[in-house]
Amino acid sequence: MEQSTLLIKNIQEAYLPQEIMKNASIVIENGKIAQILTQEEAADMAFDGKIIDAENKLKLLPGFIDGHIHGGYGVDVMDAKPETLQTLANHLPSEGTTSYLATTITQSDEEISHALKNVAAWTTGEHKQGADLVGVHLEGPFVEPSKAGAQPEQYMTEPDIAKFQAWQKDADGNIRTITMAPEHDKTGEFIQTLNQSGVNVSAGHTDASFQQIKAAVETGVKQLTHLCNAMNGIHHRDIGAVGAAFQLEGLHAELIADGIHVVPEMLQLIYNNVGSDRIILITDSMRAKGLEDGRYELGGQPVIVKNGHANLENGSLAGSILTMIDAVKNMLQLDGVELQDIKKMTAENPAQQVGIFDRKGSIEVGKDADVVLLNNAFDIAYTICRGEVVYQGER
Secondary structure: OOOOOEEEEEEEEEEOOOOEEEEEEEEEEOOEEEEEEEHHHHHOOOOOOEEEEOOOOOEEEEOEEEEEEOEEOOEEHHHOOHHHHHHHHHHHHHHOEEEEEEEOOOOOHHHHHHHHHHHHHHHOOOOOOOOEEEEEEEEOOOOOHHHOOOOOHHHOOOOOHHHHHHHHHHOOOOEEEEEEOHHHOOOOHHHHHHHHOOOEEEEOOEOOOHHHHHHHHHHOEEEEOOOOOOEOOOEOOEOHHHHHHHHOOOOEEEEEOOOOOOOHHHHHHHHHHHOOOOEEEEOOEOOOOOOOOEEEEEOOEEEEEEOOEEEEOOOOEOOEOOOHHHHHHHHHOOOOOOHHHHHHHHHHHHHHHOOOOOOOOOOOOOOEOOEEEEOOOOOEEEEEEOOEEEEEOOO
């Protein structure tokens, strides 16, 4: 056989789309998964490339995909600088994240345009190591002021197809998800137009009733942004957006599983009612992730970070400092959550939701070799991005 670039052998468990394969091995060539082998097949194979021996102690999952991240490690997507994206590419594999959507915030038209042009320039540049920037999540500005959260109210505006299309041009077509308040799209034309163009329309920063969410789903909304946060809760006379996640099987739901944005008891309730087939784990992290407590900013607003909480001066939560691997560990504390569920919530679901499942989100021959190896304490032993070992932790 041709020389391969990497063999990972003696994997305790490999979490494939339809099965958990024990004592597995995978061969990676030119950044792609070339073969998935049994222990016996791997033992009979001549191989002179690089080898990682998992020693039957490590579990293999698809690399995590963070579909909602503003920044971390001292940078923010709205900085609109190439070094911002390089910093994220370098640091995110330490969380097990191999792909992400660069997420903007409600800001002036010019600030958003600059951030989108920066992403476009990055994605058309030469090959880069580390986490793969697979698109943009445009959060705002077409959102509801009464559910602003950390979104600056002064820049909020009504849904505008022409404005969105101009931004999509700035982004070179890379806007894959948009967060908007569906109750502001009175005719449904905005949602329908974006949905037909392949954009994943997510309802968030919204005061929509259950009936409004239901109607928006029929028009093309497919997701809820950071479920429970910046939306109305369940009431016995109107179950609202959160109840819509429970009731409407056409809806996926982002979830910030830090125990702060959503307390553990509510995480359990959500898992019981929405399930791993429709939950998408995100971090919604901001600049302070990976740094010390102190004063930071988000969207030009001062943020105070203390004891794991990131808050505006008015007390509103301002993103998180959560890592994806900590989100995974928090979910594994819940009743009924296993690694096969984690695989769905961190990889399969987000990849399918934004139209990249043909190349990412699962361990299959021909797909990008974006994988993470976890030890028995669910710490990251290796993160591999497109066939390259870019992070090594504790075995």
